[in-house]
Amino acid sequence: EAQVTQNPRYLITVTGKKLTVTCSQNMNHEYMSWYRQDPGLGLRQIYYSMNVEVTDKGDVPEGYKVSRKEKRNFPLILESPSPNQTSLYFCASARGGGSNEKLFFGSGTQLSVL
Amino acid sequence: DAKTTQPPSMDCAEGRAANLPCNHSTISGNEYVYWYRQIHSQGPQYIIHGLKNNETNEMASLIITEDRKSSTLILPHATLRDTAVYYCIVRASNSGYALNFGKGTSLLVTP
Numbered sequence: 226e227a228q229v230t231q232n233p234r235y236l237i238t239v240t241g242k243k244l245t246v247t248c249s250q251n252m253n254h255e256y257m258s259w260y261r262q263d264p265g266l267g268l269r270q271i272y273y274s275m276n277v278e279v280t281d282k283g284d285v286p287e288g289y290k291v292s293r294k295e296k297r298n299f300p301l302i303l304e305s306p307s308p309n310q311t312s313l314y315f316c317a318s319a320r321g322g323g324s325n326e327k328l329f330f331g332s333g334t335q336l337s338v339l
Numbered sequence: 340d341a342k343t344t345q346p347p348s349m350d351c352a353e354g355r356a357a358n359l360p361c362n363h364s365t366i367s368g369n370e371y372v373y374w375y376r377q378i379h380s381q382g383p384q385y386i387i388h389g390l391k392n393n394e395t396n397e398m399a400s401l402i403i404t405e406d407r408k409s410s411t412l413i414l415p416h417a418t419l420r421d422t423a424v425y426y427c428i429v430r431a432s433n434s435g436y437a438l439n440f441g442k443g444t445s446l447l448v449t450p
Contacts, residue, residue, distance in 0.1 A: 229382070256436050258436065258437070267440050267441060267442065268383070268438070268440040270437045273436065273437065283437060284437075313380065315382050315383070317382075317383075319436055326436070327373075327385040327388070328375075328383070328385060328436065328438065329385070330382030330383045330384070331382050332381055332382050333380060333381065333382055335380075
């Protein structure tokens, strides 16, 4: 089944403790991205990647890192999480045929930073 | 990307058609109309998109007015599982993959 898989589904951590949220897709998609969703602010893009070893900042990149060493994986790294990064996070992917392609989203990671 | 306006909420009885409107009066010629939905706290799900012709797939129909200033998403026989927030997004084909979701319409399907 074609899907975008995120792990973990829920994560509670403390300020300053490095964490990684994994994202993997099995559709051989070139494009991958991370969004965060907050009440009243909607979904905002954090980082995106057009292909392996190519990453770019989205609208809210501060405090996050990403890497794209393989086509299928696009982990989101929080080196020193802070409470304002408490949010619902979504990974998404799309084929690289052009920005007309539809996005496939993972089922989300609810992160709480205490 | 052009701005969209959607009603904040709508109700629909189960089994009836749900018609969700979207205004995009500043849409330009190369911008597509996309619809996604998000069931509570799940990842957004693509529904349908179109440029100027009406479109239909297994999930829904998209009706775009001739002047392209508005569109309607139609769920022909709404079920309880269609309760979700529906987002109308206008985006040019060359504007990158990022989506501006806005606030959407919260559709409640009632028994």
